[in-house]
Amino acid sequence: MPIHAITNSCAHLQNAARARLGLTSIPNSKYNLRLALAMHRAGLVSSVTRGGPTPPPPESLLTHESEPVTTANVATRRIWLGLKYWGDKPVMSKLQAVSKPSRKITAKINELEKVARGFRVGHLKGLDLGECLFVSTDLGVLEIREALEKKVGGLVLCRVS
Amino acid sequence: MSVARPAARRLVVSGCLPGVAAAPSSTPASCRQFLPAAQQSSNFHTSSGLSARKRSRFSSVPAAKMGLINEEKIQEFTQKKFPKFTPEEMVELSKRYSPEQIAAIEAGEASINPRDLTIQGRLRDDPYVMEYLDDFAEHQPIIDKRPQRHAPPDPGARFMDLDDFTEDLIRWADQFRSGDVTGTMKKVVDFVPRQWKDVAEGQWPGEVRDQAHKDFKAYLQEQIKNAAKPDNMSGPTDADVLQYILERSSMTDGNLKSNSSLAPALPRKVPGVAGLYKNAIDPADEGLDETGIYQDLKRRTGMTVREILSLQTKALVRRFVSNQTRLGKIQSTSVLYCAGNGDGWLGIGMAKSTEPLIASTKARLMAIRDMKPIRRYENRTIYGNVTGKVSGTVVELSARPPGFGLRVQHRIFEMCRAGGIHDLAARVPRSRNPMNTVKATWEALCNQKDPESIAIGRGKKLVDVRKVYYGGSVY
Incomplete structure (x- = not known):
């Protein structure tokens, strides 16, 4: 799967968080959706809603039923993410793509174990306090701790703190 | 051919051979007998010697021979040129000069003998002579310094306290006497015979006491009668009072007039004000803050001085900086301090001053003021x-x-x-x-x-x- 969309999404989300936006959108793709759901599981975003070019109404973010995807409207579909803030600071303040299309970085399970403990492995710097690392595995996009629980390695997408 | 040869020959001829050397005939015989022969005739320089000493064509005539310095002439000249002041002139002078100046003039006249002036006195014509003739009688503002008419100010003078002021007021009021000087009125004691003067009034014999009281009463009545008489010096005028208020010196210098129109500077310790503006020393400081530099910090931080002094402080950076102005470089010291209590509180403070010590003190105080808790994992x-x-x-x-x-x-x-x-x-x-x-x-x-x-x-x-x-x- 191409990962440039992930890289773009990371940059966009970091910009949106710095601009203190409450709701932002990324292009609708399976990869983006899986990453957004992984972030949601990690508590980094407050809501993941599929929608069109206009944002869904805030009161129905969790219950919004988007119109069915057709070949006519598929290009305009977006994933709307609710950003979180705590104590005057964004919960997700720094997003950094690790792999890029020209240099994909994968990590095996034993490498992920080291990284999760804070040690550097190859190109992969150790995790710091409160940092998350998202890995694309056979079981979908997982946070590093989920991957370790499920004992899978894979392509390292991005680190979020 | 050597150019030195003729000179050398002359040297040989005139100096080294004593027989050839001929002393100038004009040398006085008295001089010649004291000079050694070689020195007398040889020159230690290359210029040719004079053939003979130059003499005036005129014979000099001593002044005594001309009759100029005999005693009569001197007397005559002295009488003519340096006569004594006549009584009329002295009267004129006394109109112009104060008695002290007259005394000085007379002392000066007495100290210089006119005969000496005749013999020794002359107008100077040396290079260091003053360019003008002046007896310094007149004051020339451009050349001369401004005259100091009054005595220099008394360095020990201070502001008058109440007693000094009262005395000064009495002294001033006594100028306008219309009776006896204050405090000089007679008392009963002054009317008793001498042997009773040192004895208390209760021990006087009855007739002495009665007589004294009678005399004293008469004296008082006379005084009252005198005071009731109209007097042309009846007291200070309004102008005198105004002058007293405006011009009387308020220092203990006896109303000395100043050479300057500026008021005298305030003394270092003005009575009644000295000590009033000193910071009260807090007994809670335990004497640790004599200079009071920690008082502000105490108020801001709520710490005691002992706690403030127990903090760890350290100068981290010290720089010498200068501000270039049109008057030159102004050097100052910039100091960065850190302060902490060694248990989670830390602060940094920076200060600048031209005085390094002040900069350090200020920076330290700023650092202590800036202290706040920093997050620590497991302390x-x-x-x-x-x-x-x-x-x-x-x-x-x-x-x-x-x-x-x-x-x-x-x-x-x-x-x-x-x-x-x-x-x-x-x-x-x-x-x-x-x-x-x-x-x-x-x-x-x-x-x-x-x-x-x-x-x-x-x-x-x-x-x-x-x-x-x-x-x-x-x-």
């Missing part, structure tokens, strides 16, 4: 890795396990010691500007992540594994 290290950046200086601080120590550069070391951090690693990968290093470290220490707020922000439970593993018994 020994920091939370995670933090980075601080000031200008081109980046400081990367990393938490380290217990017993690791402070493997940091000296300025960060001092900050950690003051703040009570015991395990830390630091890197300063880029610029190592001292002042920016300290500031970046301060920024990094203040911007540590808070696990609790991260947990609240994500809605997750974060657990400190060390604490769980050791059952909370980490120190």
Whole structure:
């Protein structure tokens, strides 16, 4: 799967968080959706809603039923993410793509174990306090701790703190 | 052919051969007999000697021979040129000069003998003669200094207190006497015979006492009668009172007039004011703050002086800076201090002053004032890795396990010691500007992540594994 969309999404989300936006959108793709759901599981975003070019109404973010995807409207579909803030600071303040299309970085399970403990492995710097690392595995996009629980390695997408 | 030969021959001829040398005939015989023969005739220079001493064509006539310096002539000249002041002239002079000046003139006249003036006195024509003839009788404002008409001010003079003022007022009032001088009125004692004067009034015999009282009464009545008489000197006029108010000196210098129109400067200790503006010393300070520099800090921080003094402070950076003005460079010292209590409180303060000591004191006080708690993990290290950046200086601080120590550069070391951090690693990968290093470290220490707020922000439970593993018994 191409990962440039992930890289773009990371940059966009970091910009949106710095601009203190409450709701932002990324292009609708399976990869983006899986990453957004992984972030949601990690508590980094407050809501993941599929929608069109206009944002869904805030009161129905969790219950919004988007119109069915057709070949006519598929290009305009977006994933709307609710950003979180705590104590005057964004919960997700720094997003950094690790792999890029020209240099994909994968990590095996034993490498992920080291990284999760804070040690550097190859190109992969150790995790710091409160940092998350998202890995694309056979079981979908997982946070590093989920991957370790499920004992899978894979392509390292991005680190979020 | 040598050019030296004729001269050498002349030297030989005139100097070395005594028989050939002929002394000039004009040399006086008395001189000749004292001079050695060789010195007399040889020149120690190359110029040719004079054939004979030049003499005037006229024979000199002594003044005595001309009858100029016999005693009569001297007397005559002296009488003519330097006569004594006549009584009429003295009267004229006394109109013009004060008695003291007249006395000085007379003393000067007496001290100089007119005969000496005749014999020795002359108008100078040497190069150092003054360019004008002056007896300094007139004051020329351009040339001369301004005359000091009054005596110099009394350095020991002070402002009058109440007693001095009363005395001065009485002294002033006594100028306008219309009776006896104040305090000179007679008393009963003055009317008793001499043998009773030193005895108290109760011991006087009856007739002496009666007589004294009678005389005293008569004296008083006479005084009252005199006071009732109209007098042309009836007291101070309004002008006198105004002059007293405006011009009377308020110092204990006896109303000395000043040469300057400026009022005298205030003394160092003005009575009634001295000591009023001194800060009250707080007994709670235990005498530790005599100069009062910690009073403001005490008020701001709520600490006692003893607590303030027990804080750890350290000068981290000291720079000598200068401000270039059109009047020149103004040097000052810039000092950066850190202060901490060794248990989690840390502050930094910077101050500048032309006086290095003042800059240090100010910076130290600023650092203490700036102190705030910094986050510490297990009271020994920091939370995670933090980075601080000031200008081109980046400081990367990393938490380290217990017993690791402070493997940091000296300025960060001092900050950690003051703040009570015991395990830390630091890197300063880029610029190592001292002042920016300290500031970046301060920024990094203040911007540590808070696990609790991260947990609240994500809605997750974060657990400190060390604490769980050791059952909370980490120190």
